[in-house]
Amino acid sequence: MILVIKNDITQQQYNHILEKIKELGFIPHISKGVKKTIIGLIGEQAEKYKEIFEAMDGVEHISEIEKPFKLASREFKEENSVIKINDKVEIGGKKIVVIAGPCAVESKEQIFKISQELKKSGADLIRGGAYKPRTSPYTFQGMGEEGLKLLKEVKDTLGIGVVTEVMSIDQIEKVADCADILQIGARNVQNFDLLKEVGKIRKPILLKRGMATTIKEWLMSAEYIMSEGNYNVILCERGIRTFEDSTRFTLDLNAIPVVKSLSHLPIIVDPSHGIGIRNFVPTMAKAAIVAGADGIIVEVHHKPEEALSDGPQSILPQQFDQLMKDLRKLVEVIGRNI
Ligand code: PEP
Numbered sequence: 001m002i003l004v005i006k007n008d009i010t011q012q013q014y015n016h017i018l019e020k021i022k023e024l025g026f027i028p029h030i031s032k033g034v035k036k037t038i039i040g041l042i043g044e045q046a047e048k049y050k051e052i053f054e055a056m057d058g059v060e061h062i063s064e065i066e067k068p069f070k071l072a073s074r075e076f077k078e079e080n081s082v083i084k085i086n087d088k089v090e091i092g093g094k095k096i097v098v099i100a101g102p103c104a105v106e107s108k109e110q111i112f113k114i115s116q117e118l119k120k121s122g123a124d125l126i127r128g129g130a131y132k133p134r135t136s137p138y139t140f141q142g143m144g145e146e147g148l149k150l151l152k153e154v155k156d157t158l159g160i161g162v163v164t165e166v167m168s169i170d171q172i173e174k175v176a177d178c179a180d181i182l183q184i185g186a187r188n189v190q191n192f193d194l195l196k197e198v199g200k201i202r203k204p205i206l207l208k209r210g211m212a213t214t215i216k217e218w219l220m221s222a223e224y225i226m227s228e229g230n231y232n233v234i235l236c237e238r239g240i241r242t243f244e245d246s247t248r249f250t251l252d253l254n255a256i257p258v259v260k261s262l263s264h265l266p267i268i269v270d271p272s273h274g275i276g277i278r279n280f281v282p283t284m285a286k287a288a289i290v291a292g293a294d295g296i297i298v299e300v301h302h303k304p305e306e307a308l309s310d311g312p313q314s315i316l317p318q319q320f321d322q323l324m325k326d327l328r329k330l331v332e333v334i335g336r337n338i
């Protein structure tokens with residue numbers, strides 16, 4: 001249930017509404033838009049109190065959000081959400097955000113070499129996994145805390161923000177301490193306990209789509225995070241599983257306009273996992289931007305043949321540099337910037 005607030009409400013009336021909500025045992029979820037302010041009361045019991053709120057001064061009207069996701073829906077917030085990452089970067093505005101880096105942090109030399117090159121080419125943020133969700137338990141599982149330390153060093157030395165994955169609840173504090181964005185990987189998209197826990201912090205969360213989750217299920221996962229108070233959710237399409245076996249996954253670019261119509265949350269695209277083939281990654285990255293994505297996250301490695309994970313889909317730094325040049329031309333056509 002959402003309360004649409006009158007434009008000329010007094011502070012006293014507004015406070016009174018918030019107090020009432022809390023008194024009844026709800027958390028008020030507030031969306032302050034340019035045109036209107038909405039207060040969401042989320043929970044199965046909320047409707048019971050409809051008449052109380054209808055009678056309160058300052059409430060223009062009350063409506064139901066029909067969709068199963070509430071806080072993530074366009075009904076709750078009409079304008080696009082722009083998520084502030086750090087002093088330099090925000091996602092969801094006019095500017096396309098480019099996140100790039102290796103699949104995994106492998107050594108100090110590797111992460112520094114790649115990050116320096118990517119920064120020079122114009123990446124906004126560096127990605128790199130310290131905890132890796134691998135299909136086989138016998139393959140490289142990531143450097144763990146050592147990897148996080150290296151990412152912190154990259155951030156402090158090069159002055160560029162970092163994105164890294166959190167796989168379990170006990171890693172949240174450590175990862176949040178170093179990362180500007182915490183990534184929830186495809187395999188954890190419905191790990192509801194983990195989603196609830198990252199909902200309790202306020203750092204931005206990059207929520208990847210699962211390889212077999214529908215758009216609605218994915219938005220329900222975003223809702224889990226938001227329902228705990230963390231509205232800083234960025235969605236990431238990374239390919240779904242279909243009958244097609246010529247590519248690693250099937251990058252579902254349909255998801256971009258569909259998500260944009262259903263939700264105010266920003267959406268970025270990961271063409272690396274989506275197609276899984278190095279030389280096709282730049283094409284799909286460009287396609288994603290034309291389709292309306294707010295950014296991309298791309299895997300880059302200076303020696304992909306030696307990479308400890310996802311080498312075949314990692315582009316070379318020079319390919320990344322060319323991609324940035326192409327994107328600079330492309331964004332002019334679609335009225336955005338980079
Ligand atoms: C990754 O970003 O390296 C990764 C494992 O992604 P996904 O969760 O989309 O498979």
Ligand code: MN
Pocket residue numbers: 103104273299309310
């Ligand atoms: Mn990877």
